[in-house]
Amino acid sequence: AQRVTQPEKLLSVFKGAPVELKCNYSYSGSPELFWYVQYSRQRLQLLLRHISRESIKGFTADLNKGETSFHLKKPFAQEEDSAMYYCALRARYSGGGADGLTFGKGTHLIIQP
Amino acid sequence: DAGITQSPRHKVTETGTPVTLRCHQTENHRYMYWYRQDPGHGLRLIHYSYGVKDTDKGEVSDGYSVSRSKTEDFLLTLESATSSQTSVYFCAISRLAEGNTGELFFGEGSRLTVL
Numbered sequence: 001a002q003r004v005t006q007p008e009k010l011l012s013v014f015k016g017a018p019v020e021l022k023c024n025y026s027y028s029g030s031p032e033l034f035w036y037v038q039y040s041r042q043r044l045q046l047l048l049r050h051i052s053r054e055s056i057k058g059f060t061a062d063l064n065k066g067e068t069s070f071h072l073k074k075p076f077a078q079e080e081d082s083a084m085y086y087c088a089l090r091a092r093y094s095g096g097g098a099d100g101l102t103f104g105k106g107t108h109l110i111i112q113p
Numbered sequence: 114d115a116g117i118t119q120s121p122r123h124k125v126t127e128t129g130t131p132v133t134l135r136c137h138q139t140e141n142h143r144y145m146y147w148y149r150q151d152p153g154h155g156l157r158l159i160h161y162s163y164g165v166k167d168t169d170k171g172e173v174s175d176g177y178s179v180s181r182s183k184t185e186d187f188l189l190t191l192e193s194a195t196s197s198q199t200s201v202y203f204c205a206i207s208r209l210a211e212g213n214t215g216e217l218f219f220g221e222g223s224r225l226t227v228l
Contacts, residue, residue: 009153032215044156044203044219051214086155090215098144098163098209100171101217105155 002027002091006104013077014112021072021107023061023087032090033070034101035061039083047085048072057081082111115218116140119204125226132191134223136204138184143210145187146217147171147179149200156203162187163210194227201225 003026013019025031033050047056050063050070061072070087085108088101116139126132136145147159148171158171160179168179176198180188191198201224205217 006155034216043221046216046218049214049216088217092215098161098207099169100144100146100148100158100161100205100207101215102158103148103156105153 002031002089002102004087004089004102004104006085006087006107008107009105010108010110012110012112015079016076019072019074019077019081019109019111021085021087021109023070023072023104025068025070025087025089027068027089027091030092032092033061033063034088034090035059035070035072036086036088036103037083038086038106044086077111079111079113082109084108115142115206117204117206117218117220119202119220119223121223122221123224125228126194127228128195129193132194132225132227134189134202134204134225136187136189136220138187138206140206141184142206142208143184144207145181146205146207147177147187147189148203148205149173149198150203150222151200159189159202191225194225196227199225199227 005024035047036044037047038044059074086106087104146161148156157173162168162181178190204220209215
């Protein structure tokens with residue numbers, strides 16, 4: 001079975017400092033990886049998908065298959081980045097894949113002024 | 114927001130009572146999901162559906178049942194609520210069946226408190 005690990009429950013950095021939220025996964029096949037963000041008491045919103053190799057709100061994430069990691073990075077943190085961040089994995093099977101995403105436990109990011 | 118609405122948004126109930134949460138979508142997606150969110154646990158899959166009357170269990174399905182009699186509605190039922198089921202419940206849809214990538218789109222959540 002697949003597993004997603006986010007080792008930091010809480011990460012506090014100062015405004016303008018670089019941010020790195022760690023995500024490691026275990027899955028024997030070829031995964032699809034995502035980052036979600038949840039602002040206070042709101043719905044989860046998709047932030048990034050590894051397939052797109054995009055940059056959203058200044059965040060980037062690169063899939064490292066050798067280290068089985070998908071860390072989220074931003075060079076200069078802003079106060080509005082304070083939120084819960086979840087890393088998630090979809091196990092890609094040949095037969096379909098309706099069975100959803102596996103989430104990490106989340107990292108609470110606090111940006112201090 | 115992928116046209117997902119959840120009801121009720123907030124509910125307080127007593128131990129032993131039945132509770133049904135409703136998820137309604139307007140875009141005719143085949144795949145729908147129920148997750149619960151708890152501090153220290155992240156999101157855990159309860160049940161999912163891959164079509165009308167087609168459902169399957171997720172990681173934490175004990176004490177929960179689901180039904181999907183129409184494409185647009187996915188109901189989650191707690192037959193006899195317990196305090197351990199106090200949580201925030203999120204419904205989600207996937208566009209994977211329509212040939213898209215596999216991310217989920219979430220509703221706004223239903224906060225359930227069992228006293």
